[in-house]
Amino acid sequence: MTDLRGKVAWVTGGARGQGRAHARALAAAGAHVVVTDIVRQIQTIPYPLAGQDDLVQTVADIVASGGRATAAMLDVRDSVAVSALVETIMSEQGRLDILVANAGVCAFSPVEDINDDQWSDILDTNLTGAFHCVRAAVGAMRTNGHGRIVGVSSGAGRGGMKDLSHYSASKWGVIGFIKSVALEVGEFGITANVVCPTSVATPMIMNSATLQRFRPDLDNPTPDDARDVFAGLSALGIPWLEPEDVTRAVMYFVDDPGLTTGTVLEVNLGTSATRA
Numbered sequence: 001m002t003d004l005r006g007k008v009a010w011v012t013g014g015a016r017g018q019g020r021a022h023a024r025a026l027a028a029a030g031a032h033v034v035v036t037d038i039v040r041q042i043q044t045i046p047y048p049l050a051g052q053d054d055l056v057q058t059v060a061d062i063v064a065s066g067g068r069a070t071a072a073m074l075d076v077r078d079s080v081a082v083s084a085l086v087e088t089i090m091s092e093q094g095r096l097d098i099l100v101a102n103a104g105v106c107a108f109s110p111v112e113d114i115n116d117d118q119w120s121d122i123l124d125t126n127l128t129g130a131f132h133c134v135r136a137a138v139g140a141m142r143t144n145g146h147g148r149i150v151g152v153s154s155g156a157g158r159g160g161m162k163d164l165s166h167y168s169a170s171k172w173g174v175i176g177f178i179k180s181v182a183l184e185v186g187e188f189g190i191t192a193n194v195v196c197p198t199s200v201a202t203p204m205i206m207n208s209a210t211l212q213r214f215r216p217d218l219d220n221p222t223p224d225d226a227r228d229v230f231a232g233l234s235a236l237g238i239p240w241l242e243p244e245d246v247t248r249a250v251m252y253f254v255d256d257p258g259l260t261t262g263t264v265l266e267v268n269l270g271t272s273a274t275r276a
């Protein structure tokens with residue numbers, strides 16, 4: 001069992017979904033977890049983002065299990081707010097050991113229909129947001145001589161995906177960014193790696209706008225309606241991951257003794273077996 005007692009972790013986009021699962025696991029391993037999330041809507045995103053109640057619930061879950069966590073509203077697109085958050089972590093907790101740069105948004109659209117705001121909202125959150133958080137975290141981690149940075153890409157960061165050109169560009173960008181950072185920070189005892197999940201059962205895909213991409217024959221498809229279509233994409237016949245399946249990959253990098261950096265771990269259900 002990973003022992004993170006005395007360590008401080010920061011999870012972005014942690015109000016729900018994968019981020020909540022990562023936060024819970026980090027706290028269960030003994031870390032104090034700082035959970036941040038935008039907790040308001042981005043108008044170009046066609047499904048609801050997390051609310052304040054979700055963020056409160058993540059912290060309540062952790063505390064109820066005997067863990068330690070604090071929450072803050074934070075839009076990762078706001079570099080000033082990101083830097084201020086890390087200053088607060090350092091003044092209140094005295095250190096920062098782990099960053100899971102998880103916050104992300106998705107939308108489907110053919111390239112010729114993507115307007116400038118839609119492009120910017122995806123790239124600014126998924127890629128530039130990760131940059132803001134990593135840049136701020138590296139300075140704090142250097143003072144410890146220890147750090148674990150985990151970026152979150154996607155199967156869309158390993159290949160192209162129809163009607164996801166902006167999302168795919170952002171997730172390929174995360175991989176190039178984190179690999180480059182890994183080369184810079186190794187001498188300070190910091191590793192930087194990426195997890196690439198395939199479909200995960202979170203509100204990002206379990207919403208009618210996204211499910212209808214997979215069941216265009218139905219007006220308001222449910223996850224059960226789309227289950228077989230998703231399963232058909234998997235070499236294992238499994239439709240989607242649960243958030244905790246991705247958490248295992250995150251915890252692998254967190255627990256690593258400092259021997260693995262600049263790598264990409266796909267949690268893929270076999271969906272990428274035909275790619276290099």
Ligand SMILES: NC(=O)c1ccc[n+]([C@@H]2O[C@H](COP(=O)([O-])OP(=O)(O)OC[C@H]3O[C@@H](n4cnc5c(N)ncnc54)[C@H](O)[C@@H]3O)[C@@H](O)[C@H]2O)c1
Pocket residue numbers: 012013014015016017018019036037038039040049050051074075076077102103104105106125129152153154155196197198199200201202203204205
């Ligand atoms: N669900 C999937 O199928 C899937 C697959 C591969 C990768 N991913 C990636 O996994 C990560 C987690 O997504 P999820 O599946 O848990 O979806 P989710 O929508 O449940 O969680 C994403 C969280 O990020 C927050 N967020 C969005 N924009 C933000 C911003 N600008 N600043 C701060 N927080 C913001 C949301 O409020 C939400 O709580 C994302 O980076 C996503 O792109 C998801």
